[in-house]
Amino acid sequence: MHFSWISSAEAGKFAEVATEVIENIKKIGPIKKLVKERAEVA
């Protein structure tokens, strides 16, 4: 989970943080825990 404090005047910081968050999440990959598969029906 990511928490950050960004002022509405800090567009640059917002972009930076958003990029960093996305990069970190991509590194972890898709969620595998707490995922419930729907039952397959014919």
Add this chain to the structure above:
Amino acid sequence: MIKYSETIRKIAKKILEEKSVDLVIGFKKGTLPLMTEPILINDAEKTDQLYWDSFCSMNLANYLPKKTEKIGIIAKGCDSRNIAVHIVENQIKREQLYIIGVPCKGMVDRRKIISFLNGKEIHEIIESDADITIKGEGFEHTLKKDDYLQDNCKTCMHRNPVIYDAIVGDLVEERKDPDPYDEVKEIEGMESEERWGFFSNIIKDCIRCYACRNACPLCYCPTCFVDESDPQWVGKSIDPTDTMTFHILRAYHCAGRCTDCGACQQACPMDINVRYFTRKLNKDVLDLYNSEAGLSIEKRPPLDTYRPDDYDKFIE
């Protein structure tokens, strides 16, 4: 401890006769050995049903939220802390209560005794200060109570009631040595996958009966999130994902409020130690906010107060 019964009866009789309370919440002897039942008494003549031994592990504070009567209630150290939590959370007023405090040397875990006996039937139990003698067909064992305590009682640091109006015996010495979070630290040291496996394994037998929630004095929401259908926060199956969601959320709802009274673990019919979840949060609240639940009725709980020096290292 057993000698407390007489004192409890006397105090209960007196406060009912004086009409300083409308009812007394206490324990009566159960119909099976190693069991006690909660009892609500509103007649001074019936106070001789009250009873105390080392199996009064249920947390009677569970009966207090939103009560309007004046109530006398029996409270061990942990129960008194839950009463304090209720007062702080506006579930009951201090003036409504007459707290009969019980200094506690720990409750004996009936499951540990049952597993020691390996299926043999108990006919009689005799309790002394430090020992418990169990008699049955062709056997008699005297066991040290300290060896058969509930897990949470073994590391309890608040054995005396924190608030009370009457006390049934001399205060007991508080423990100084145990680290109640030994096991939590071990789990914290695990790698993420291993930890996930550890917790999944703990709850694998969960049948989602919600006994842990029902036994817990903290769980007094008019509609629990697990019973809500619109939106449905968590599926009602025993799919491992649903079960894990329930346990994680239940624990988080207790963060900063749990006194580790052990009622959840004792209530579990599948012998799951759900305290593994709550204890981690208790440790976090102690580490991050230097706070333990229910030690005072003056102090607001850590999670509903803001201090400029609150932990904020998670904000980047």
